[in-house]
Amino acid sequence: xxxxxxxxxxxxxxxxxxxxxxxxxxxxxxxxxxxxxxxxxxxxxxxxxxxxxxxxxxxxxxxxxxxxxxxxxxxxxxxxxxxxxxxxxxxxxxxxxxxxxxxxxxxxxxxxxxxxxxxxxxxxxxxxxxxxxxxxxxxxxxxxxxxxxxxxxxxxxxxxxxxxxxxxxxxxxxxxxxxxxxxxxxxxxxxxxxxxxxxxxxxxxxxxxxxxxxxxxxxxxxxxxxx
Numbered sequence: 001x002x003x004x005x006x007x008x009x010x011x012x013x014x015x016x017x018x019x020x021x022x023x024x025x026x027x028x029x030x031x032x033x034x035x036x037x038x039x040x041x042x043x044x045x046x047x048x049x050x051x052x053x054x055x056x057x058x059x060x061x062x063x064x065x066x067x068x069x070x071x072x073x074x075x076x077x078x079x080x081x082x083x084x085x086x087x088x089x090x091x092x093x094x095x096x097x098x099x100x101x102x103x104x105x106x107x108x109x110x111x112x113x114x115x116x117x118x119x120x121x122x123x124x125x126x127x128x129x130x131x132x133x134x135x136x137x138x139x140x141x142x143x144x145x146x147x148x149x150x151x152x153x154x155x156x157x158x159x160x161x162x163x164x165x166x167x168x169x170x171x172x173x174x175x176x177x178x179x180x181x182x183x184x185x186x187x188x189x190x191x192x193x194x195x196x197x198x199x200x201x202x203x204x205x206x207x208x209x210x211x212x213x214x215x216x217x218x219x220x221x222x223x224x225x226x227x
Contacts, residue, residue, distance in 0.1 A: 009044050014051050021053040023119045025060070036061050053123075137194045142187060142223040145207070145216055150182035157215040158186055164206045168196030187222070199224070 007013040017039075027035040040061050047054040147157055154176060162171050172189035179185050192199065199221060206212060207219045 009042070014047060014054060018047075018051040018053045021057050022123065025057070032061060032064050138227040139192050139194055140223075140225045140227055141190050141192060141199055141221060143190065144220045144222050145186040145188065146179070146218045146220075147183065147185065147215060148217045150184075152215055154184060154186060158188070160212050160215055161186065161188060161207070164202065166197060166202075168193030169202070191227070 026032055027039050029035075036057075040058065043058070047058055049055055143161075145157065145161055147154060158174060170191045172191060174186060174188035176184040177187050203219045207216050
């Protein structure tokens with residue numbers, strides 16, 4: 001029984017190969033094999049990033065070749081100029097065996113099973129989440145944190161500010177700046193992931209409530225710059 005892939009050095013062929021690899025990690029089986037090597041070497045160049053599944057497979061095989069190599073035998077692949085035929089091991093071993101009938105060919109792009117559909121949906125969701133994460137912007141924010149009076153413990157005030165921890169928030173450098181009458185304010189930098197942290201909510205939910213407001217009289221945004 002033979003499995004046939006159309007020419008993957010053409011746009012149409014790459015599209016078919018991309019659909020084929022949507023629910024598969026390798027060309028055949030569950031380990032990288034010589035089948036993968038045959039297709040890998042037959043590609044004239046690295047695939048375009050728009051072919052997400054082919055690119056994932058191509059990068060994975062490239063990494064394996066750089067590290068430990070590929071040793072599994074696979075099912076046997078014959079690469080031609082216009083097609084890639086994947087034959088069973090017995091067909092490769094027995095060169096005198098008669099050619100298989102066309103009825104034995106397997107349609108790789110037929111109707112998907114429920115398991116394949118579920119795997120495809122999970123992979124698409126993971127790609128979408130990864131893309132969204134990459135596109136999420138960051139900002140650098142400078143805050144002015146003012147105490148109640150000159151008797152406020154500024155060390156405790158800064159500890160209170162830095163004690164606020166959440167995903168997408170990173171505190172940076174800080175310094176005390178004199179504002180007169182013996183009173184100093186805290187200026188502190190922070191880097192935030194825009195989709196995860198709202199500066200206004202941070203101030204309202206963490207600085208304007210107890211116990212933070214025992215030290216903090218007010219907090220203002222001095223500078224807000226996109227990174």
